[in-house]
Amino acid sequence: MTEPDLATLSPDAERMWADIMELSSIVDDASPGWSREVFSEPYKASREWTLARMRGAGLETSIDAAGNIVGRLPGLDPNAPSIVTGSHTDTVHSGGRFDGIVGVMGAIEAARTLQESGTRLTSDLIVVDFLGEEANDFGVSCVGSRAIAGVLEPGHLQRKNRDGVSMGDTMAAFGLDPHAAVSMAWNPRSVKSYIELHVEQGPMLETAGNEIGVVTSIAGIERLMAVFTGRADHAGTTPMDQRADALIAAAEAILTVERVGCGAPVHGVTTTGKIATGQGAFNVVPDSSTIWAEIRSIDPSWLTGARRRIAEQIATDAAKRGVGVAIDLLNDQDPVPAAQSMQDTVAAAAGSLGLNWAAVPSGAGHDAAHMAHLGPMGMIFVPSRGGRSHCPEEWTDINHLRSGVQVLAATLMRLDQA
Incomplete structure (x- = not known):
């Protein structure tokens, strides 16, 4: 040349x-x-x-x-x-x-x-x-x-x-x-x-x-939206162990997203970029919440495994709290x-x-x-x-x-x- x-x-x-x-x-x-x-x-x-x-x-x-x-x-x-x-x-x-x-x-x-x-x-x-x-x-x-x-x-x-x-x-x-x-x-x-x-x-x-x-x-980028559905209750009269708090379930999910990212072996990061809840009030147990998160890595095997682990852990933790969750996974790119x-x-x-x-x-x-x-x-x-x-x-x-x-x-x- x-x-x-x-x-x-x-x-x-x-x-x-x-x-x-x-x-x-x-x-x-x-x-x-x-x-x-x-x-x-x-x-x-x-x-x-x-x-x-x-x-x-x-x-x-x-x-x-x-x-x-x-x-x-x-x-x-x-x-x-x-x-x-x-x-x-x-x-x-x-x-x-x-x-x-x-x-x-x-x-x-x-x-x-x-x-x-x-x-x-x-x-x-x-x-x-x-x-x-x-x-x-x-x-x-x-x-x-x-x-x-x-x-x-x-x-x-x-x-x-x-x-x-x-x-x-x-x-x-x-x-x-x-x-x-x-x-x-x-x-x-x-x-x-x-x-x-x-x-x-x-x-x-x-x-x-x-x-x-x-x-x-x-x-590669995997995106996740998780919608949590709990039950609204009086915040002053409902015992802590009888609540279905959608916002707490979402907060726990955010920590799951972070924990998986921190365990990436090479190049891998996770981020929860947004959380939203219903009308909300000081004295009402939240009945709905949504998070938007993403997972990134140049390692395709870790990316796939991380997506699966996050989704499974979120579902398990929400169920323990009596909160329903619908998870929408979107592959942005490999x-x-x-x-x-x-x-x-x-x-x-x-x-x-x-x-x-x-x-x-x-x-x-x-x-x-x-x-x-x-x-x-x-x-x-x-x-x-x-x-x-x-x-x-x-x-x-x-x-x-x-x-x-x-x-x-x-x-x-x-x-x-x-």
Whole structure:
């Protein structure tokens, strides 16, 4: 393979930084941090902004049935399979300015960098802003990348939020075509590879002083919702051993979730992210409660066993308290290893640029996990200050962003010549 001329790659980090800051101004002013949740009005406005940015970068743009914003930089050979990159621009509630956004703005900047250096790839370069990567009220994450990969199912469209509205109806109200979205999968033969630039969202790179992370695997995610049904009684007159307290059963379940996570042998974590109860009062024994939890690991056998142990223990403990429980298990994604060829390509690109890099797993979910269905997948991480993410304090320094885009552009050139 001919060595790419890396000396021609000079991304404009200040331009990219300005893009990130401008996009971060399109948020829900009524919410803390930088909130731009999927299907919201701020998200709708930000998509128009992103579409205009892609066009301004010389990309041919379109929006597909699932709402993905797709930009194309034509290559020399229209029959060659495409190289795909991108990420997402939606956020969690009270989120940050870098998670996902760096992958989209970095991909746009890489496309600009290639054009400004006079580099023309043989393959088309496809830049995607995937719709709705973050988990939503329907319990479905990565909506857009699932659709492209052919793993968005009719059952996903039927899932309902707390108001009883289905995801399919919500997508339609947002101007999308949910029925077409479940049948619009790309042909794997049309994709040469997929590479995603992302902030690490953890502390490993910063702690070790590394500038680039070469992702080895993306953690699998199992989600669990447990609904506890007890009996309302007078809090002053009902003896402790005669209660069916749904809230106590839920609290015990939360500790079970934590205990299983603490026993993970390698890379495994568990989190209860939310608890809700009925109307409640000081003097009433709670008769209903619900928890939402998840389990993550790059080890598929531990992940499966942990899900089973948690569900069985929750059911056993609730029964001892005379509380009924209905457990809904949702597999968000299985662990997905990055292709070894992609890891090697990213590492070689970072090394050729004189950057310190390390092999790291990803505990977070990404659109890349679904794009792996279409071809070799890889990810590039840049450090997150203090390992903070999914919060307003999320931060990545501009010099790390510059390094990330340099590695992305160099990786694109290497993939094109492979």
